Amino acid sequence: MRVSLFIPCFIDQLTPQVGLATAKVLKKLGQEIEFNSSQTCCGQPSYNSGQWEIAKEGAIRSLEVFKDAEVVVGPSGSCVAMMKKFYPELLHGTKYEAEAKRLSQRTFEFSDFIVSQLKITDVGATLNKKVTYHDGCHALRELRLKEEPRKLLRAVKGLELIETEEAESCCGFGGLFAVKFPMISTAMVQVKAGALARTGADYIVSSDPSCLLQIGGWLSREGKVIRPLHIAELLAMGIDDV
Amino acid sequence: MSDSKSIFIKEATLTSADGEQRQFIRTALGGYYKNRDIYQARYRDWELARDAASLAKWSAVNNLAEVLEKFVAKFEANGGKVHWARDAAEARKIILDLVAKANATAVIKSKCMTTEEIHLNDALEKAGFGVVESDLGEFIQQLRGEAPYHFVFPCMHLKREAISELFTKHLGTAPTDSPEELTMIARRHLRKLYITADVGITGANFLVADTGQISITENEGNARLTAAMPRVHIALSGIEKVINTIDDLTVLLPMLATAGAGQPMTCYNTLYAGPKKPGELDGPEEFHLVLLDNARTQILADPEQRDSLHCIRCGACLNVCPIFKNIGGHAYGTTYQGPIGSVITPHLRGLKDWNHLSGASSLCGACTDACPVRIDLHHHLLQNRRNAAKVVPNLFDRVFHGSFNFVIQRPALFSLGGKVFRKTFGLLKHLPLPYLGTWLKSRDLPAIPQKSFREVWKDSKNV
Numbered sequence: 001m002r003v004s005l006f007i008p009c010f011i012d013q014l015t016p017q018v019g020l021a022t023a024k025v026l027k028k029l030g031q032e033i034e035f036n037s038s039q040t041c042c043g044q045p046s047y048n049s050g051q052w053e054i055a056k057e058g059a060i061r062s063l064e065v066f067k068d069a070e071v072v073v074g075p076s077g078s079c080v081a082m083m084k085k086f087y088p089e090l091l092h093g094t095k096y097e098a099e100a101k102r103l104s105q106r107t108f109e110f111s112d113f114i115v116s117q118l119k120i121t122d123v124g125a126t127l128n129k130k131v132t133y134h135d136g137c138h139a140l141r142e143l144r145l146k147e148e149p150r151k152l153l154r155a156v157k158g159l160e161l162i163e164t165e166e167a168e169s170c171c172g173f174g175g176l177f178a179v180k181f182p183m184i185s186t187a188m189v190q191v192k193a194g195a196l197a198r199t200g201a202d203y204i205v206s207s208d209p210s211c212l213l214q215i216g217g218w219l220s221r222e223g224k225v226i227r228p229l230h231i232a233e234l235l236a237m238g239i240d241d242v
Numbered sequence: 243m244s245d246s247k248s249i250f251i252k253e254a255t256l257t258s259a260d261g262e263q264r265q266f267i268r269t270a271l272g273g274y275y276k277n278r279d280i281y282q283a284r285y286r287d288w289e290l291a292r293d294a295a296s297l298a299k300w301s302a303v304n305n306l307a308e309v310l311e312k313f314v315a316k317f318e319a320n321g322g323k324v325h326w327a328r329d330a331a332e333a334r335k336i337i338l339d340l341v342a343k344a345n346a347t348a349v350i351k352s353k354c355m356t357t358e359e360i361h362l363n364d365a366l367e368k369a370g371f372g373v374v375e376s377d378l379g380e381f382i383q384q385l386r387g388e389a390p391y392h393f394v395f396p397c398m399h400l401k402r403e404a405i406s407e408l409f410t411k412h413l414g415t416a417p418t419d420s421p422e423e424l425t426m427i428a429r430r431h432l433r434k435l436y437i438t439a440d441v442g443i444t445g446a447n448f449l450v451a452d453t454g455q456i457s458i459t460e461n462e463g464n465a466r467l468t469a470a471m472p473r474v475h476i477a478l479s480g481i482e483k484v485i486n487t488i489d490d491l492t493v494l495l496p497m498l499a500t501a502g503a504g505q506p507m508t509c510y511n512t513l514y515a516g517p518k519k520p521g522e523l524d525g526p527e528e529f530h531l532v533l534l535d536n537a538r539t540q541i542l543a544d545p546e547q548r549d550s551l552h553c554i555r556c557g558a559c560l561n562v563c564p565i566f567k568n569i570g571g572h573a574y575g576t577t578y579q580g581p582i583g584s585v586i587t588p589h590l591r592g593l594k595d596w597n598h599l600s601g602a603s604s605l606c607g608a609c610t611d612a613c614p615v616r617i618d619l620h621h622h623l624l625q626n627r628r629n630a631a632k633v634v635p636n637l638f639d640r641v642f643h644g645s646f647n648f649v650i651q652r653p654a655l656f657s658l659g660g661k662v663f664r665k666t667f668g669l670l671k672h673l674p675l676p677y678l679g680t681w682l683k684s685r686d687l688p689a690i691p692q693k694s695f696r697e698v699w700k701d702s703k704n705v
Contacts, residue, residue, distance in 0.1 A: 007695050007696075009650070009656070009660075011695060012660065012694050012695040012696055013660040013663065013664065013691075013694050013695075014687065014688060014690070014691070015688055015691070016691050016693065016694055016695035016697075016698055017691075019695035019699075020695065020698065020699075023699075035696075035699050037653065037696050037699070037700065038653045039653070040649075040650040040651075040652075040653055040656040041646075041650040041656075043647075043650070045643070045646065046643040046646065046647065047624075048605065048624065048627070049627065049631070049639055049643060050624075050626075050627030050628045050629075050630055050631035050639070051631055051639060051640070051643040052628045052631070054643045054644060054646075054647045055643075057647055057651065058647060058650055058651075061650070061651060137604070137605070137606040137607055137608075140607075141606070141607035141608070141610070141611060142607065168608075169564060169608075170564045170604050170606035170608065172564065172604055173604065174603070174604025174605055174606070176677070177601070177602075177603065177604045177605070178604075178681065179676075179677040179678075179680040179681050180601060180602075181254070181601070181602050182680045182681070182683060182684060183254060183255045183258045183259065184254055184258050184565060184568055184569055184602060185604070186258070186684040186685070187258035187259075187264065187568040187569075188564050188565075188568055188604065189685070190261075191264075191268075191564070191567075191568070213687070213688070214685065216686075216688060217681070217685030217686045217687060217688075218684065218685050220685075220686040220688075221684065221685050221686050
């Protein structure tokens with residue numbers, strides 16, 4: 001398939017390696033990759049702040065950016081949920097509604113795309129590491145993706161997946177919530193990342209890089225050794241090791 | 243900043259920094275999660291049961307006027323008397339008048355959050371009527387002079403020692419570490435009050451339209467005594483508690499117990515239909531029901547959030563909420579804490595002063611998944627944010643998001659802005675910038691890359 005990459009704004013600027021890993025894995029799986037560099041941000045920060053009229057402009061812009069895409073794949077459950085689930089609601093009753101629905105149907109989160117669209121679970125990676133998984137809330141509860149990333153992880157040779165009771169707990173990021181209510185957000189990541197760190201895993205893996213900013217940012221500040229890693233990075237690393 | 247918001251920020255800052263108390267709450271909820279999972283698993287299909295419970299409430303709420311009229315006709319045919327209250331002040335007045343008319347010297351109450359909503363105890367005390375809470379948790383909170391911490395578990399934040407000390411101070415009992423003994427102390431104290439009280443005040447979990455009964459669910463048996471022993475029984479209920487038929491209870495009662503308390507069924511589920519009839523040995527001489535609107539019709543008129551009237555006050559959304567678990571119940575400053583409280587309080591008390599509760603959420607959605615009657619809780623928080631942006635213009639937000647949008651509409655400017663940010667981050671991180679400075683107080687950012695994804699992509703055109 002011709003895959004149009006949806007690289008969320010903060011991945012673009014802060015963790016470009018996640019975008020590169022996404023492209024690399026999809027290419028390895030035989031996909032044709034394109035990146036429309038006129039994309040910027042999906043508008044979720046404004047949407048979550050109640051500024052829906054402003055967010056609509058960002059949404060309408062994304063419809064234009066991706067109008068010719070065959071499929072759109074993004075390495076972020078949260079930003080994909082914005083396009084897939086919230087654009088049609090945001091633009092409901094406007095002339096853009098049909099286009100928003102068309103984009104929604106063609107847009108997929110990275111692990112979902114590989115497992116449910118390409119029907120692949122083993123990407124041919126090997127990695128002798130212990131990992132624990134963090135379910136990003138948007139991937140889990142808006143997109144209902146729970147098994148998709150785990151199927152990919154379980155198929156990595158040599159990899160040990162350690163589950164925790166806190167896997168589904170929110171990390172406390174929540175977009176601007178993290179800086180509007182920093183004391184609550186920090187308490188939440190303390191509970192979450194603390195539990196993940198106690199697994200003794202090498203990496204905390206997630207399909208959501210915004211959660212990883214929060215979890216990784218706290219772990220780094222607290223001097224913990226466990227590292228955050230996006231699932232695309234992990235798979236790309238495992239492909240290299242083959 | 244509104245008073246309610248500054249109090250919230252202050253309280254939330256204190257509790258979220260109290261690691262010991264937060265751990266205590268998580269441990270207290272640990273037993274609940276275990277039991278909830280056990281009893282949810284006994285349902286053949288919990289999700290289907292949620293559909294059924296939601297439908298039972300939906301069909302009553304979406305036909306509220308008719309179902310209420312049907313209920314009232316049946317209730318009065320059973321010998322009860324209905325009083326309508328538009329708001330809290332009217333409800334207080336009706337109840338105070340009834341208590342005065344009964345020449346009451348003592349009033350006993352069972353657990354009822356709606357009485358908290360209308361601040362009934364204050365009003366009764368100011369009018370000179372002694373009132374005693376008979377639910378153990380509420381009794382403890384009343385002795386402490388403190389609002390309930392959680393609308394189902396009012397004193398879940400207290401350790402046994404604190405309760406023992408409280409009883410020693412107020413009731414003169416010997417200190418004890420035994421939960422059974424603590425319960426017995428309260429029981430011995432309360433038993434005699436049921437006999438001396440002239441008026442018993444209860445809430446209602448459900449108003450059953452086809453039989454004209456009110457359904458009350460409890461674990462301690464105190465509501466049965468409160469309703470049966472005093473001469474006059476006054477029940478207070480929101481109008482949204484009405485359901486179509488007694489059959490609806492077959493799904494609503496067990497789900498209330500399982501979702502709310504991790505029980506298969508609550509210990510006592512009682513249906514009350516009118517006062518003592520001629521020839522009957524016990525029961526009250528008068529049975530009054532006060533039906534309260536207090537902004538419920540306003541929620542009814544909002545098609546987006548009407549489903550928040552489905553709420554059966556089970557508290558499941560609080561129990562799974564990471565915000566509640568980390569800031570505790572008192573920080574909210576509301577009658578109803580947690581996600582459902584954050585959704586409905588702006589309707590009950592005004593969006594302007596209570597919108598911050600909708601903002602204080604990561605929108606994780608755990609509440610929506612836990613709700614037995616499928617209230618779309620976390621999306622309602624988003625809608626409250628949108629509604630607030632319209633009625634309470636926030637200049638900072640307008641400028642911030644307006645500027646952000648100006649940048650993201652222009653890829654070249656976005657790219658340049660990102661580059662400037664990355665190149666100057668070494669300097670920026672030392673400045674007290676909004677948002678960035680706040681983030682860096684407790685968290686790092688990853689090592690800032692030289693090039694953005696788009697720059698690397700443009701350079702290599704391949705991976």
